[in-house]
Amino acid sequence: MADGEPTDLFIGTREGVSGLIQAGTISAGSDATLASSGMGIAVRAGTPKPDISTPDALKRTLLATRAIGYGNPAAGGASGVHFAKVIERLGIVEQMKEKTKYPSPGTFVGSMLVSGEVDLAAQQIPELFFVKGVELAGPLPGDLQATTVFAAGIPVRAKDANAARALITFLQSPEAVAVYKAKGFDPK
Numbered sequence: 001m002a003d004g005e006p007t008d009l010f011i012g013t014r015e016g017v018s019g020l021i022q023a024g025t026i027s028a029g030s031d032a033t034l035a036s037s038g039m040g041i042a043v044r045a046g047t048p049k050p051d052i053s054t055p056d057a058l059k060r061t062l063l064a065t066r067a068i069g070y071g072n073p074a075a076g077g078a079s080g081v082h083f084a085k086v087i088e089r090l091g092i093v094e095q096m097k098e099k100t101k102y103p104s105p106g107t108f109v110g111s112m113l114v115s116g117e118v119d120l121a122a123q124q125i126p127e128l129f130f131v132k133g134v135e136l137a138g139p140l141p142g143d144l145q146a147t148t149v150f151a152a153g154i155p156v157r158a159k160d161a162n163a164a165r166a167l168i169t170f171l172q173s174p175e176a177v178a179v180y181k182a183k184g185f186d187p188k
Helices: 014-022 055-064 078-089 093-099 110-115 125-129 161-171 174-182
Strands: 010-013 032-037 039-044 068-070 120-124 134-139 148-153
Touching (some): 010 014, 014 148, 032 161, 032 174, 039 078, 039 110, 039 125, 055 078, 068 078, 078 093, 078 120, 110 120, 110 134, 120 125, 125 134, 148 161
Antiparallel strands (some): 010 148, 032 148, 039 120
16 A cells, blocks of 8 residues: 555554545545454463452562563564563563563464463463463453554545445444454454
């Protein structure tokens, strides 16, 4: 799209869609918010779920864990960058250094839970749901949470704007909402 390639529908973050509307790339008024995704902590399926209900409880849980996995913040992924900031806000950066493990590029941190390499994993909730053998302990508590909102919009150069509108309508249907929920998203 940035190079002028015609596209019938764009789905991305709300910020991305709004920016493209301001730039004149997506038609104003064609956009729709679809769902959002927060960050969570997961455990290996069948293991006890730790208390992460408050920032203090999360801090105690992190300090007590043998190992935690999350995206390498140096790689620039939003989840890893945010979770590194959470650890910083909790004041436990030094204590977590030896306990922190990062997944290989292009892999989900949940796979580290399944293999036993870590006991906790932090990532966007839908990405945690993607890995079989992983259970959500819960979302990050309170103001430690980071939510990503996803939206769709129709580019001004769309070849078939009517088909794009029909797809947006479907993406807001009860059938689509059921899939969002099953995959860990919060439908809008």
